[in-house]
Amino acid sequence: MNNNPNRRGSLIGPLFIYFILAMLIFMSISQLNTSNITEISYTDLVNLINQDTIISLQIDTSGLIQAKAKNGQLFQVYAPTLLMDQAYVRALANDGIKVEYIQNTGASWWVTMLIYMLPLIILMFFWFWMFRRSGTGEGIPGANYRRNPARRYDSKRNKITFNDVAGIDEVKEELEDIVNFLKDPKNFSALGAKMPKGVLLSGPPGTGKTLVARAVAGEADVPFYFMSGSDFVELFVGVGAARVRDLFKEAKENSPAIIFIDELDAVGRQRGTGLGGGHDEREQTLNALLVEMDGFDPREGIVVMAATNRPDILDKALLRPGRFDKKIFLDVPDLRAREEIIKIHLRGKRIADDIDVKSLAQSTPGFVGADLENMVNEAALLAARDNRDHITNDDFQEAIERVIVGPARKSRKITPKEKKVITYHELGHAVLGYLLPYADPVHKITIVPRGQAALGYTMQLPSEDRFLITEPEIKDKIVGMLGGRAAEEIVFNEITTGAGNDLKRATELVREMVAQLGMSEKIGPIAWGEEEGEIFLGREITRMKNFSQETAKEIDSEIKNFILSSYEKAKNLLSENRKRLDLLAIYLYNKENISGKEFKKMMEMDIEELNDYVLKDKDVKETNLFVSYA
Ligand SMILES: Nc1ncnc2c1ncn2[C@@H]1O[C@H](COP(=O)(O)OP(=O)(O)OP(=O)(O)O)[C@@H](O)[C@H]1O
Ligand SMILES: [Zn+2]
Secondary structure, three states: HHHHHHHHHHHHHHHHHHHHHHHHHHHHHHHHHHEEEEEEHHHHHHHHHHHOEEEEEEOOOOEEEEEEEEEOEEEEOHHHHHHHHHHHHHHHOOOEEEEEOOOOOOHHHHHHHHHHHHHHHHHHHHHHHHHHHHHHOOOOOOOOOOOOEEEOOOOOOOOOOOHOOOOOHHHHHHHHHHHHHHHHHHHHHOOOOOOOOEEEEOOOOOOOOOHHHHHHHHHOOOEEEEEHHHHHHHOOHHHHHHHHHHHHHHHHHHOOOEEEEEOOOHEEEEOOOOOOOOOOOHHHHHHHHHHHHHHOOHHOEEEEEEEEEHHEEEEEEOOOOOOOOOOEEEOOOOOOHHHHHHHHOOOOOOOOOOHHHHHHHHHOOEEEEHHHHHHHHHHHHHHHHHHOOOOOOHHHHHHHHHHHHHOOOOOOOOOHHHHHHHHHHHHHHHHHHOOOOOOEEEEEOOOOOOOOOOOEEEEEEOOOOOOOHHHHHHHHHHHHHHHOOOOOOOHHOOOHHHHHHHHHOOOHHHHHHHHHHHOOOOOOOOOOOOOOEEOOOOOEOOOOOOOOOOHHHHHHHHHHHHHHHHHEEEEEHHHHOOHHHHHHEEEEHHHHHHHHHHHHHHOOOOHHHHHHHHOOOOOOOOOOOOOOOO
């Protein structure tokens, strides 16, 4: 048993070295071909084309595009979409850009080679597998599997600064210190200021975490080492940990520098939670990361920045002082931030004179930075397709639809129509929350969608901590819960699925009132049907009933009456205040957030006053919320 791996090792070792040599030769050949070519993104290419910098394009069958600029510089993009978009390509040709299709590229070299090498590769995997099994990941002869896949962005070329990031003023302020530190680490420490070590950027996908980190590097003019958490998690034990060490070593040699780890949760997940005793490789990698973070002196001028969408699942050890102790949250942008972000992405693009950026921002609730960038690029493509030299309003409208419908992001996008309904829905809750004497005061109203579930919400907080809730309070609470649906019905005469959750909660509460708390005169002060439910595998499996069919019917009808009369009350109250509701809706629709304080102020104004307050606000653009609702 002991001999087995060794014998295999000695057989395959020489073959392995041969393979590596062959790789090296091929690599140097392909290196020769591509050494002067700059990799850029598809977006960058479109920008360059829009700026008239590109004179010719070579498109190969796999979607690899080489672009030549006026000044002779070469760019390379992998963009199969362009390949399919014949109309766009024709438009480019009309614009005087030479477009050429070619067959042969560096890539086919690799394909041929890989086919030849396939049997060998399979043997290799087997060999590595034996190593992994025998628990020693070290000492493989000539292995270059440790080669650091960190990408280094040269901050001179393609430099990103805070000018390229919009809508995050507070975040910028917080990062100012880090920029100053990186500019001159020695001096900074001499001043005795607390030195930053790790910064954790969290927030939903596409909110600009990577962008912010790159901007810090750009501002400080230091190199930016980028690696994704999933790059660390490898098939072979020990590889991830080695990569972490290499990454830090390389950054230190070029300090001051920023190390950026995207998807930190891929390595930084809470240890010891995996089934079957956890994942050795990931744990080793995480440990290596912790050791590296503890092991460097901040005066060396290294700042580690990391991004995650799931800060909640990170190992607590990562968040301890001296590691990622500075936490910055990037939220979904609100109206004003979206406007600024759109402006950034419109730079250098030709747009029609009548484009109103504010109304573009208004039509894109729920979009994050990446969506907005995507939207602007789609619009630019649409214009290019029609051979127009500027982007029109129609292009933008079409692009917005595409981003909403497109497979794009997981987070929820809402259409302007939906936004109107949500506005009234939330205000239904809020207005009743104010009018009903026993309801909890409104703390905040927002229609910026967060995550997948909530499209908007009205936060009502009790003014003090309480243990007992009185009957009138519960009753008002129920009326308030039904306010969302009531508003939808009286305004749009249509009811959406958005109120489903409210109804469920209201019904549960009413059932409790009637059957448990004895708050219904007809049913009496009896706690019917004590729930002796038991949770088994996350599901409730038993629910004991201690009452007759008769009582059950009575309870049900009492619940129904109660809900119906509460709903009537909600509708009546809202109808009586219809004018106020409409003005508030205009305001909320345009602003997206209203604080509790402002809301209270607006409820206390008389209608005249409110009318002026709303219509004179400089953010209020869209004042007719009904026209387009069919
Ligand atoms: N605040 C912003 N200002 C300007 N552009 C932005 C902003 N936020 C995002 N973008 C655009 O969206 C693109 C994608 O953002 P980025 O990759 O930084 O997001 P992320 O939060 O790192 O996303 P992920 O979690 O998916 O990695 C950026 O390259 C940028 O063009
Ligand atoms: Zn609701």
